[in-house]
Amino acid sequence: MTWLRAIFAAGLSVIMPGAGHALVRDWLRAAVFAGLFLAASAFFLPLDQLTAAGPITSVDQALEQATVVAENTDPMAQFLLSFLSLFAAIDATFRALSYSSGEGTDAAEPTCPECGKEIDADLEFCHWCTTRLEPVEPEAETNDV
Structure with a gap:
């Protein structure tokens, strides 16, 4: 059961960093990872172009906005957002498996x-x-x- 919980926490953290930590009830880390990811997203993603496209009401509009994000985001920003997601997933996995981070x-x-x-x-x-x-x-x- 612990491995299943760890895998689920990692999957949630890949989708939204901090969600896996919320699953294992590590609230402070959940807030930190979610805040970092949302701040980096607001800073690096082309939000002005996304808001101009309007709300997503169909799959075609969602794919169109995903294309806008992929084309207008530089590789360094994509790397940073991917790194945050991956780091959050790894940390949530270790937390779910109850490995200590060196705390006394x-x-x-x-x-x-x-x-x-x-x-x-x-x-x-x-x-x-x-x-x-x-x-x-x-x-x-x-x-x-």
Whole structure:
């Protein structure tokens, strides 16, 4: 199930950077990637020509606007937008697979065995992935004298 979630997060991030991060509930990264992509799109794409063409009401108009974008966008801008999408997809995949990006985690905090995120010790399930958790029994203390 984790691989399916990672593939789905990557696919969403290719379509719209930040959407894959929203799927894995990484809200800050979702906002950053979506904001970067929308800002780069507004800066590099020929929006004046697209808005002059009017709203898309048919498949032919959508193909016509896609042709306008492809012809009037320089290769460097296309590379930058593609790079942002690819980087967001790779990052969302690693986040969905619960690989850490080097953040320091406190060993005293309990983590979910399934998704690896911090959990509340009072709950019987992970509030991130809903995995049922076994109750933790306190260890018997031994007094070594």
